[in-house]
Amino acid sequence: MSVERSIAIFSPGLLGGSLVKTIQQRMPGVGVRVWARRSEAVDEVLRVLPGVLASTDVATVIQGVSLAVLCMPIQFMGEISQQIAACELSEDLIVTDVGSVKNSVVDELEALFMPTKAAFLGSHPMAGSQHTGLVHSRGDLFHQAACILTPTSHTKPEHLARLRSFWSKLGCRIQEMTPPQHDHCVARISHLPHSMAVLTTLAALRQDTRVLDSSAGGFRDTTRVASGDPGMWAGILMQNRIEVIAALQDASTVLTELLEMLQTMDEEALRRFLAQAKALRDLLPAV
Structure with missing residues (x-):
């Protein structure tokens, strides 16, 4: 070699x-x-x-x-x-x-x-x-x-x-x-999380930034990557837009499920929903 x-x-x-x-x-x-x-x-x-x-x-x-x-x-x-x-x-x-x-x-x-x-x-x-x-x-x-x-x-x-x-x-x-497998994978574990951090930041702060005075570690951790370079990330999201759109559509479906549970006050379904998320997140290896 x-x-x-x-x-x-x-x-x-x-x-x-x-x-x-x-x-x-x-x-x-x-x-x-x-x-x-x-x-x-x-x-x-x-x-x-x-x-x-x-x-x-x-x-x-x-x-x-x-x-x-x-x-x-x-x-x-x-x-x-x-x-x-x-x-x-x-x-x-x-x-x-x-x-x-x-x-x-x-x-x-x-x-x-x-x-x-x-x-x-x-x-x-x-x-x-x-x-x-x-x-x-x-x-x-x-x-x-x-x-x-x-x-x-x-x-x-x-x-x-x-x-x-x-x-x-x-x-x-x-x-x-393969290149297509890569783009599918990173859309889920990189591009979607970045998009959701951006959405969370805008939803939380666009109307009133004064809430930042009360923010703690959870908000900082969840939105950290939203501070990434906008020009670079615009290029990434546009270049991988087909896979990113599919991931965001899945996110939209899950968000709708959560909204419905809260609107109908279905606490048991909400507990199962949160437990499933925890179990999946706990699969992530410790650093």
Whole structure:
């Protein structure tokens, strides 16, 4: 199995910066390069992440690397991938990503890189925060996080093995799914919870923010992810809208059940409803 000799990180935000820090900790001797869209971001990278090559020039960053990781919002991955594909690429280059949607991304990028020397294989480390930006990056962000790989019929076994090895070295637990399976799964365990946090925040506060003076941990925990970047999340929800709509329709059905129990004062049904939710939530492994 090929050992990565140098890795290019495209976009140094929370995930990109955390990748650099983790690679430097867990893969000593592997060169790291960082691409940023703006020169000010390059300057920040050089201050925060010593020992990396950083540039706004795609060709400089991609030259000679064996692995490239796209860490920008998914709606911008196609544009930067076209620039990468136009460069001189290493024979063994794998391009992957950290995006939260896979079906549309894999379809586009796998086809884009197929005529080149490089290959695309999707990744999704289930790690992150409501915070954004390089300033919040951490070297332990991926520790024990699930990382979903999404191979297709075009994926070479050796490429899959290399990506499994890469994410494992960063501390991740590896899973494999098809791109459609991935999008169905994350719609339920990531995109729906984010949507519900947004709905809860708006329903609770849009008419009167003064209630926040009495809020406690429950409200903070339930709505934490609603503080995520609106632009990034708009892209995620739109790209995975079919699966998100299905999940929200199921949520609407359950909400209607709850409303009916309260309107009819059916306490026994309400107890069963709450008990079922508790039993299902208790299936979640302890951290």
